[in-house]
Amino acid sequence: MTAITVSNLSKKYGNTCALDCVSLTLERGEMVALIGASGSGKSTLIRHIAGLETGDGRNGRVEILDTVSQRDGRLTGHVKRGAVSVLFQQFNLVGRLSVLTNVLIGLLGRVPRWRGTLGLFNAAEKDAARAALARVGIPQVAVQRSSTLSGGQQQRAAIARTLVQGAEILIADEPISALDPSSARRVMDVLADINTQDRITVLVSLHQVEYARRYCKRTIAMRNGAVVFDGPSTSLSNAFLAELYGSASEELVLPDAPEEQSAPVPAAVLPNRQPVFTTA
Missing domain, CATH: 3.40.50.300 (P-loop containing nucleotide triphosphate hydrolases)
Structure with a gap:
């Protein structure tokens, strides 16, 4: 059973594209980081997964625990309460x-x-x-x-x-952004513990990449409403983030974050000109 499945989800606010045909899947028991600069679309995505907003147009779909929660811009109301x-x-x-x-x-x-x-x-x-x-x-x-x-x-x-x-699923929208480093680590320790011990699926939006590296095996990165990276957090080297986010990498990477031995290299370019990377 998958925990979360998002298919072709799009959202516009006026002329701003907040989500651009986003598709992703989280398996049950995963702890996945969601990263991106301010305005990248991660909070909007979280609100749609949580059922707080609905997508635009047709073909957009969200499934929670293999149950369709929204389709074609409408909530279904079929997801078990409290899940x-x-x-x-x-x-x-x-x-x-x-x-x-x-x-x-x-x-x-x-x-x-x-x-x-x-x-x-x-x-x-x-x-x-x-x-x-x-x-x-x-x-x-x-x-x-x-x-x-x-x-x-x-x-x-x-x-x-x-x-x-x-x-069964915990979605955390920047839960440590307002906390000092010591408190942030305690909160992340707790999230990691309930993920490991209770098998609660955790999707956590993080402002600084170092916590993704430290606590999550998998990271999804967004830019301009699109998913531009989905892979091992160990691939998130400082050089990769600088190339992926440009000047915005300064707000995502801690100054003392260690460099990885191998950095991802470009593999392809999506039609919307967002780069996709694989490990070298």
Whole structure:
């Protein structure tokens, strides 16, 4: 069973082409990085995969867990509720509620609506939420208001909510872009752990390539709304990124990122003049 399949997905905002016939597939249990300069289309792609937006025209198609979620610019509503969780860089926690309650919100699709509306969770559900917080390394903050947490702690609480939700796919849109390096590593460690231990499929959009190299075996790179690289993260040498992104590579590559022994070389050029690369 594939986790995510995107076929011929396009999107325009006025005269701007945000997605240009994008096609890709993620197998279940993969952890894949999505990279690209600002405006490359990665956030737009994530919103379409998550079902928050629909593509343009005919032939565009998105499948989640082998179930069609959108086709020809329309959502189908057939995907199992709670199967996909989306992690945003803004954390999306309710600041006035306790961290434990924020994590329990992940159960809203699995408990009777009246209990969810009233915030009535049983002991077993609260134990599961506490276990999720322990899993992400912040069990001590359960009773605090979420607004008192640091950015890294808030993002880990959001991941705990995903665990309680029972999601099979986690889509993270630049979850570490607002965090300091230490907090960013902790969040990426947690994402890698739930991918390995729980076999949750993770698609994570990253602003700096070094985290893709370090945590993801596979990377998909976008430019001008198109996929221009899809392959091993080990192929993402500094020289390759400089050639692929030009001046934008400065915002994607950490200054101390190590050079790889072999760099990708051009293999072909797509009709839209976007280069595709293979390893030498």
